Amino acid sequence: xxxxxxxxxxxxxxxxxxxxxxxxxxxxxxxxxxxVLISLAAAALSMLWGGREAFQTFGWGFFTSTDWDPxxxxxxxxxxxxxxxxxxxxxxxxxxxxSFGIALYLTEIAPSWLRMPVGAAVELLAGIPSxxxxxxxxxxxxxxxxxxxxxWLDENxxxxxxxxxxxxxxxLGLGMGTxxxxxxxxxxxxxxxxxxxxxxxxxxxLKESAYALGSTTFEVAWDVVLPYTRSAVxxxxxxxxxxxxxETMAVTFVLGNAxxxxxxxxxxxxxxxxxxxxxxxxxxxxxxLSSLIALGFVLFIVTFVVLAAARLMLMQLNRRxxx
Amino acid sequence: xxxxxxRLAIVSxxxxxAVVACKPSSNDTAAPVADxxxxxxxxxxxxxxxxxxxxxxxxxxxxxxxxSRWSADYNKSTGAKINYQSIGSGxxxxxxxxxxxxxxxxxxxxxxxxxxxxxxxQFPSAIGGVVPVVNLAGxxxxxxxFTGPLLADIFLGKVTMxxxxxxxxxxxGLTLPSTKINVVHRSDGSGTTFNWVNYLxxxxxxxxxxxxxxxxxxxxxxxGGKGNEGVAAYTKQINGSLGYVELSYALxxxxxxxxVRNKAGKFIVPNAKSFQAAAASADWRNATDFHLIMTDAPxxxxxPIAATNFILMYKQPKDPKRSKDAIDFFRWALNNGQQQAAAxxxxxxxxxxxxxxxxxxxxxxxx
Numbered sequence: 001x002x003x004x005x006x007x008x009x010x011x012x013x014x015x016x017x018x019x020x021x022x023x024x025x026x027x028x029x030x031x032x033x034x035x036v037l038i039s040l041a042a043a044a045l046s047m048l049w050g051g052r053e054a055f056q057t058f059g060w061g062f063f064t065s066t067d068w069d070p071x072x073x074x075x076x077x078x079x080x081x082x083x084x085x086x087x088x089x090x091x092x093x094x095x096x097x098x099s100f101g102i103a104l105y106l107t108e109i110a111p112s113w114l115r116m117p118v119g120a121a122v123e124l125l126a127g128i129p130s131x132x133x134x135x136x137x138x139x140x141x142x143x144x145x146x147x148x149x150x151x152w153l154d155e156n157x158x159x160x161x162x163x164x165x166x167x168x169x170x171x172l173g174l175g176m177g178t179x180x181x182x183x184x185x186x187x188x189x190x191x192x193x194x195x196x197x198x199x200x201x202x203x204x205x206l207k208e209s210a211y212a213l214g215s216t217t218f219e220v221a222w223d224v225v226l227p228y229t230r231s232a233v234x235x236x237x238x239x240x241x242x243x244x245x246x247e248t249m250a251v252t253f254v255l256g257n258a259x260x261x262x263x264x265x266x267x268x269x270x271x272x273x274x275x276x277x278x279x280x281x282x283x284x285x286x287x288x289l290s291s292l293i294a295l296g297f298v299l300f301i302v303t304f305v306v307l308a309a310a311r312l313m314l315m316q317l318n319r320r321x322x323x
Numbered sequence: 324x325x326x327x328x329x330r331l332a333i334v335s336x337x338x339x340x341a342v343v344a345c346k347p348s349s350n351d352t353a354a355p356v357a358d359x360x361x362x363x364x365x366x367x368x369x370x371x372x373x374x375x376x377x378x379x380x381x382x383x384x385x386x387x388x389x390x391s392r393w394s395a396d397y398n399k400s401t402g403a404k405i406n407y408q409s410i411g412s413g414x415x416x417x418x419x420x421x422x423x424x425x426x427x428x429x430x431x432x433x434x435x436x437x438x439x440x441x442x443x444x445q446f447p448s449a450i451g452g453v454v455p456v457v458n459l460a461g462x463x464x465x466x467x468x469f470t471g472p473l474l475a476d477i478f479l480g481k482v483t484m485x486x487x488x489x490x491x492x493x494x495x496g497l498t499l500p501s502t503k504i505n506v507v508h509r510s511d512g513s514g515t516t517f518n519w520v521n522y523l524x525x526x527x528x529x530x531x532x533x534x535x536x537x538x539x540x541x542x543x544x545x546x547g548g549k550g551n552e553g554v555a556a557y558t559k560q561i562n563g564s565l566g567y568v569e570l571s572y573a574l575x576x577x578x579x580x581x582x583v584r585n586k587a588g589k590f591i592v593p594n595a596k597s598f599q600a601a602a603a604s605a606d607w608r609n610a611t612d613f614h615l616i617m618t619d620a621p622x623x624x625x626x627p628i629a630a631t632n633f634i635l636m637y638k639q640p641k642d643p644k645r646s647k648d649a650i651d652f653f654r655w656a657l658n659n660g661q662q663q664a665a666a667x668x669x670x671x672x673x674x675x676x677x678x679x680x681x682x683x684x685x686x687x688x689x690x
Contacts (some may be wrong), residue, residue, distance in 0.1 A: 070537050070541065071540050139556075170503050172546065174546055174557070174561075257548070279510070281410060281411045282413040282538055284413040284416070
């Protein structure tokens, strides 16, 4: 009798228990998902609230003004915004092709005994603190550029009509170009390790079919591997881009920290994160502090806009492909 | 890379950070004055019967090396502990106004009206100076000469070449290259900048109207380094650069600092003696709450960009015992701490100024 009841009730109990467990699992996972949204909204709103005085005082002018004068209490975000975008753009111009090369080498060309150590080295590179990159940039890279590279650029490319404006100036070794270069090296491991992971997911049949049809390695990479993994590759690039936009310490070391607008990559500039890091501790008036917090909010918007634009681009690409 | 374990680690790290970040706010609700810092390991109170003082302070980075030296020696002789956070002058002023510390410290004196509004008192603690440093091949420390208006013109971006006739006329013995002057300034707000631009504004009306004075200003030219060490690093790094740092940084980094012409028309090399001359010639007696900026001092041998660090304390503190402990410490430091100051390239206050400070304590602080 007893045995029968248990055997009948057991699956029922189990179903109930499973349903309960499933429900609580759903709640936990949902909570984790919502947590991201809440913390994102909380961060954005608290920065908006902290920066309200700056937005009230300067209005839309805060975004377009090149002033940054703590004495006259006039603040504008234009110079840091440009600095952030330009340094991140230089970083991506350097990092994307190099990362593509690294990932391709590691998945297609390198002998298999070399893949592990080089792959591990790339990931190790990602673990180096940004301040180390900054110090390396200041003490090693900047003097080298100031002595060997920038004077040459200034002399040979500087006088050219259109391009020259970007490459003329005093060879300080510090400035937009150096910051972009250091940033580029910093984001390479992020982009290349994502690329490597996804390149490994390309089915061997696809590649071997292409080889069998007489494709060169480059053609396989460009026409088979890249289209197959494109959305993941672009995702990896965004990851690096997000990091480049928000990077603080390394940039502060080599950017020159000057609130001036200049087309030249050899001239010092300023970025949003560097401005906040430099000036937050000693911001001695309410409006100054508020402007710095508002700058944090602007970085939020800039990052959001850049990433949204990239996502839009990806969607359009997919639509054209008919996926 | 994206294994569940990694993700779990990231989540738990984020949680830990969140918990840690929450901690200070819970402390804020408790009475900050009564909240004593946890004892540092190794700095335990010596004897059980002696009641040891525990003093907290925050503010200027300029005074930090000297204060930590003083507090270590004071701890040895009395057992009292001084916990000083070098968060910058602006931070020091904010912290003392919020009442979270027993004393604040600032390189920029607060005007008496501002002090009175919040019931604070102010007195000088030590003297230093801001010096121009150059990186030019062949120029040794103290060799290069500047005048105030010349420095103002260079930092305005008007004088841009090292072989400018103005520089050449006051430096007849030096061979000056025809290279650009690379100006280096502070990128963060600082008392060093305050004293520097205060002096430049005093000697150049154009600098005053175009740039003005403050702990951070809108520089028309140059690149910015973070902290004295940042300016020192950039100046050493870039050929033909001119920056400004506290004297101790120039000496420790073996940089060539320049002599500056003072109000009396003499070129004065910055050192402890010329800083002391500046302190002695300043009119402290008639300065309410010691509100006096020592730049452009009139003395014959006074260095024109000498700077003072100030201590801020409540005149009627919530916890008189702790403030009294702090005053005891400063009394000890001002009377016995000259040697430590000299060893670290600071200048102790002259004896007559120490007397004025002690008189100020007696008359103004209710302890």
